[in-house]
Amino acid sequence: xxATSSTANISVRRQQWQEFWFYFSESKTxxxxxxxxxxxxxxxxxxxxxxxxxxxEQYRQFAEIPPAWMEGGQIRFLFGTDxxxxxxxxxxxxxxxxxxxxxxxxxLLSLSIGTVLGLIAGYSRxxxxxxxxxxxxxxxxxPGLLMALVLVAxxxxxLLNAMVAIAITYTPYxxxxxxxxxxxxxxxxxxxxxxxxxxxxxxxxxxxxxxNCAAPLIVQATLSFSTAILDTAALGFLGMGAQPPMPEWxxxxxxxRDLMLSAPWTVTLPxxxxxxxxxxxxxxxxxxxxxxxxxxxxx
Amino acid sequence: MSLLEIRNLVVEFATAHxxxxxxxxxxxxxxxxxxxxxxGESGSGKSVAMLALMGLLPWTxxxxxxxxxxxxxxxxxxxxxxxxxxxxxxxxxIFQEPMTSLNPCFTVGYQITEVLRQHLGGRRRSHQxxxxxxxxxxxxxxPESRLRAYPHQxxxxxxxxxxxxxxxxxxxxxxxxxxxxxxxDVTIQAQILDLLVDLQRxxxxxxxxxxxxxxxxxxxxxxxxxxxxxxxVEQKPVAELFSQPGHPYTHALLxxxxxxxxxxxxxxxxxxxxxxxxxxxxxxxxxxxxSAQALCRTAEPPRQDGVLCHFPRVGDxxxxxxxxxxxxxxV
Amino acid sequence: MTEPLxxxxxxxxxxPIKRGWLQPDQILQALGGASFDLxxxxxxxxxGESGCGKSTLARLITLIEQPTGGRFSxxxxxxxxxxxxxxxxxxxxxxxxxxxxxxGSLNPRQQIGTILGEPLLINTNMTTQQRRQEVLAMxxxxxxxxxxxxxxxxxxxxxxxxxxxxxxxxxLKPKIVVLDEPVSALDVSIQxxxxxxxxxxxxxxxLAYLFISHDxxxxxxxxxxxxVMYLGKPVEQGPxxxxxxxxxxxxxxxxxxxxxxxxxxxRMERIKLVGELPSPLDPPxxxxxxxxxxSAALACQQxxxxxxxxxxxxxACFNAQN
Numbered sequence: 001x002x003a004t005s006s007t008a009n010i011s012v013r014r015q016q017w018q019e020f021w022f023y024f025s026e027s028k029t030x031x032x033x034x035x036x037x038x039x040x041x042x043x044x045x046x047x048x049x050x051x052x053x054x055x056x057e058q059y060r061q062f063a064e065i066p067p068a069w070m071e072g073g074q075i076r077f078l079f080g081t082d083x084x085x086x087x088x089x090x091x092x093x094x095x096x097x098x099x100x101x102x103x104x105x106x107x108l109l110s111l112s113i114g115t116v117l118g119l120i121a122g123y124s125r126x127x128x129x130x131x132x133x134x135x136x137x138x139x140x141x142x143p144g145l146l147m148a149l150v151l152v153a154x155x156x157x158x159l160l161n162a163m164v165a166i167a168i169t170y171t172p173y174x175x176x177x178x179x180x181x182x183x184x185x186x187x188x189x190x191x192x193x194x195x196x197x198x199x200x201x202x203x204x205x206x207x208x209x210x211x212n213c214a215a216p217l218i219v220q221a222t223l224s225f226s227t228a229i230l231d232t233a234a235l236g237f238l239g240m241g242a243q244p245p246m247p248e249w250x251x252x253x254x255x256x257r258d259l260m261l262s263a264p265w266t267v268t269l270p271x272x273x274x275x276x277x278x279x280x281x282x283x284x285x286x287x288x289x290x291x292x293x294x295x296x297x298x299x
Numbered sequence: 300m301s302l303l304e305i306r307n308l309v310v311e312f313a314t315a316h317x318x319x320x321x322x323x324x325x326x327x328x329x330x331x332x333x334x335x336x337x338x339g340e341s342g343s344g345k346s347v348a349m350l351a352l353m354g355l356l357p358w359t360x361x362x363x364x365x366x367x368x369x370x371x372x373x374x375x376x377x378x379x380x381x382x383x384x385x386x387x388x389x390x391x392x393i394f395q396e397p398m399t400s401l402n403p404c405f406t407v408g409y410q411i412t413e414v415l416r417q418h419l420g421g422r423r424r425s426h427q428x429x430x431x432x433x434x435x436x437x438x439x440x441x442p443e444s445r446l447r448a449y450p451h452q453x454x455x456x457x458x459x460x461x462x463x464x465x466x467x468x469x470x471x472x473x474x475x476x477x478x479x480x481x482x483x484d485v486t487i488q489a490q491i492l493d494l495l496v497d498l499q500r501x502x503x504x505x506x507x508x509x510x511x512x513x514x515x516x517x518x519x520x521x522x523x524x525x526x527x528x529x530x531x532v533e534q535k536p537v538a539e540l541f542s543q544p545g546h547p548y549t550h551a552l553l554x555x556x557x558x559x560x561x562x563x564x565x566x567x568x569x570x571x572x573x574x575x576x577x578x579x580x581x582x583x584x585x586x587x588x589x590s591a592q593a594l595c596r597t598a599e600p601p602r603q604d605g606v607l608c609h610f611p612r613v614g615d616x617x618x619x620x621x622x623x624x625x626x627x628x629x630v
Numbered sequence: 631m632t633e634p635l636x637x638x639x640x641x642x643x644x645x646p647i648k649r650g651w652l653q654p655d656q657i658l659q660a661l662g663g664a665s666f667d668l669x670x671x672x673x674x675x676x677x678g679e680s681g682c683g684k685s686t687l688a689r690l691i692t693l694i695e696q697p698t699g700g701r702f703s704x705x706x707x708x709x710x711x712x713x714x715x716x717x718x719x720x721x722x723x724x725x726x727x728x729x730x731x732x733x734g735s736l737n738p739r740q741q742i743g744t745i746l747g748e749p750l751l752i753n754t755n756m757t758t759q760q761r762r763q764e765v766l767a768m769x770x771x772x773x774x775x776x777x778x779x780x781x782x783x784x785x786x787x788x789x790x791x792x793x794x795x796x797x798x799x800x801x802l803k804p805k806i807v808v809l810d811e812p813v814s815a816l817d818v819s820i821q822x823x824x825x826x827x828x829x830x831x832x833x834x835x836x837l838a839y840l841f842i843s844h845d846x847x848x849x850x851x852x853x854x855x856x857x858v859m860y861l862g863k864p865v866e867q868g869p870x871x872x873x874x875x876x877x878x879x880x881x882x883x884x885x886x887x888x889x890x891x892x893x894x895x896x897r898m899e900r901i902k903l904v905g906e907l908p909s910p911l912d913p914p915x916x917x918x919x920x921x922x923x924x925s926a927a928l929a930c931q932q933x934x935x936x937x938x939x940x941x942x943x944x945x946a947c948f949n950a951q952n
Contacts, residue, residue, distance in 0.1 A: 012741075012780050022315065189735035193798065196692050197749035198722050211739035340817035341788075440905075454906050484679035485844060486903045489888035493902075511817060514847070514890035518897070541892055555822035556892060557851035563829055565851070567822035571787050587819075 030287020
């Protein structure tokens with residue numbers, strides 16, 4: 001009995017997964033984004049094995065060598081080297097680690113804080129809601145990057161502080177999104193039914209309501225992931241995020257800024273890495289939204 | 300000559316799980332001044348058939364018919380632009396949800412005069428008087444002041460009246476009402492049904508009433524089409540349908556009504572309407588039919604006297620039905 | 631006579647409506663004085679059009695909201711006297727609810743097993759295995775198959791969902807079930823199945839039903855007693871057969887005559903109600919029904935009619951015919 005029903009459970013889940021994949025894979029660009037992102041994740045995971053050189057190793061005699069496909073390039077330094085003779089390819093590969101980790105941490109922080117605050121605001125209403133929402137409005141009223149800069153200036157520069165600062169500027173979006181979904185879900189009959197069954201506020205918030213608000217949150221989280229990478233890079237570029245010699249993508253651009261004319265590959269290649277990663281995540285996010293949006297489901 | 304003639308209408312939808320036949324061989328013929336009711340449960344394709352006539356289905360729908368003729372014009376050969384000339388002017392339709400059928404951004408007056416301007420030309424302002432007259436006709440008190448009201452300021456019953464006023468604005472020859480009273484309270488439902496029948500008599504319109512409520516049918520319609528799973532299973536004058544239902548589905552449906560039951564338990568129809576993936580072979584009703592025979596499970600039933608059944612019920616008497624069943628079985 | 635399961639006396643519920651800063655709140659009288667008894671194994675139908683206070687009554691009886699006036703007791707316990715959380719929890723298990731819309735009343739992200747097990751998880755100390763047994767037994771009783779345990783609500787038809795909702799309401803073994811328009815979203819053939827299921831369960835478990843509906847033919851079939859409400863107030867109440875056979879209040883008469891009938895011999899001369907339901911924010915003075923009533927006299931515009939008894943039937947009307 002138990003065995004048969006647990007296989008039934010597995011098949012139900014598999015069916016749901018298949019349905020999700022059916023709608024997700026309808027968009028070819030989303031699949032392309034997913035494939036590229038998986039590639040970047042693999043690079044980040046196996047950076048030590050894949051990258052041809054140590055990212056900090058300075059080959060002084062090979063400074064500012066152009067990429068292999070340009071005149072004067074060497075096959076040894078596929079993407080060329082920077083002013084100190086460090087291999088650009090290795091630095092970009094190692095940089096993907098920092099960017100992905102920064103994106104993940106920023107999203108996790110802002111998602112968890114934002115969801116909890118949004119649930120409380122949407123569930124309790126009244127003055128609790130007013131306080132939470134007005135604080136969020138205050139954060140929103142300052143441009144995001146400026147806010148992050150101010151926070152980093154207070155906390156002190158560094159990658160970790162940059163991530164915390166960016167996470168704070170993203171929180172209001174999650175709070176608003178969660179609150180809006182909670183308000184529309186809380187009056188549905190299934191919540192009332194749970195209430196009649198005796199469910200307490202915590203159970204109502206996290207078990208009954210939250211899973212039904214998940215779809216827009218997942219989409220927002222994916223899209224924030226890409227902007228988080230972008231903003232971490234921006235803070236790094238401004239010298240407030242990751243500090244040299246850390247091979248963070250934004251920092252790479254910043255430290256090679258003076259070479260923009262003489263050795264343009266040192267800035268364009270990290271820039272391209274940022275562009276492609278962000279594009280891939282955004283494409284995937286769009287596909288995710290289409291697949292999760294219940295309005296499009298035809299069942 | 301008939302006003303509307305539809306023969307063998309088929310509507311198919313392309314879905315993720317293959318082709319779904321939502322309407323399967325519907326025939327309809329009505330003359331000026333007829334009131335025809337289309338009855339069926341949800342999923343019986345009753346709305347889809349009428350939307351197909353109006354050309355209001357999404358592009359995934361594939362519509363085909365042997366004949367689709369309105370007022371002497373062939374609707375099948377018509378271009379979209381020509382069809383738009385007819386829709387809204389000669390054929391109009393009112394829907395179930397009056398609140399969502401009206402645009403919440405515009406006043407009632409704007410929406411009515413817009414319809415008039417669209418089909419009759421001229422300036423919107425010149426139709427003001429006609430709009431007031433229309434609101435009066437559908438029984439809205441103080442129509443001059445109501446012209447400036449927005450839909451959310453009116454109750455459901457009032458909104459449905461406004462919808463009706465809009466739809467009869469161009470004096471259509473055919474009005475299709477898709478569950479016009481389902482969302483309304485009983486006393487308001489009675490008002491709206493009376494209004495529809497009154498207007499139909501005054502203007503000599505033909506009225507197609509789509510509904511799931513047998514009692515509404517009994518009180519308003521002349522002729523009834525019963526649909527089941529996209530098929531038209533029975534077509535009869537209203538009195539005959541209620542006294543001598545020919546198809547076992549109609550019979551079972553009437554017996555399932557609480558008001559016709561004398562015992563504590565109702566005579567429910569077991570099972571559910573088949574969906575896209577579990578369509579039975581033979582007669583579509585056979586898994587739920589109490590008098591289903593072996594033949595019903597294998598062969599598609601013929602249409603006999605307007606009834607789509609191998610063994611239609613004859614008369615009121617259960618004994619004679621039994622005789623027919625036995626006779627059919629021996630054949 | 632045994633103690634009634636629900637004993638409601640003059641229940642009131644009003645809501646303040648905010649009109650803006652520095653302006654006094656408006657009072658919306660959603661329920662103005664409902665009194666009734668409901669015994670085990672009986673069905674009381676509450677009838678009326680939208681806005682008549684039916685759903686407010688359901689929310690009071692299921693303890694979702696507190697009445698603002700009057701008192702009621704469940705199984706002999708006065709609800710307003712109960713203050714401790716444990717006692718409240720005990721009381722809550724006595725009364726459960728089935729909603730109208732089977733598509734909104736089941737959590738779309740939970741499996742049927744989880745939905746049905748939730749009340750047990752909250753209110754009992756059963757182990758996972760015991761809960762599962764209990765849920766499967768209840769599923770069998772309402773006509774669901776064991777393999778439905780792991781399915782999600784969207785895989786079911788409306789009728790099956792309503793069976794799930796009924797199973798959830800019954801799993802705590804309540805004595806009272808509030809049925810808030812349980813069949814009005816269903817097709818006729820499915821409606822009959824669900825009504826039969828409800829009748830069977832009532833006989834088997836000796837349940838008391840508070841059956842809220844606007845469909846008089848369903849009410850006539852299933853109810854023992856009927857309470858007709860208009861604009862938050864009961865206008866007529868009594869045994870179902872008597873009220874249907876001889877409606878005394880003009881509103882009940884209008885309601886009955888407006889209900890379409892398939893049987894021509896049962897059809898009545900239709901009493902046309904003029905106008906619409908007045909706003910509950912600004913109810914008419916005197917008898918609230920007088921602006922739409924055909925036999926309204928001067929007294930109806932000035933005085934609120936008291937409830938008078940005609941045998942078992944109680945009517946709030948000056949002109950009620952005996």
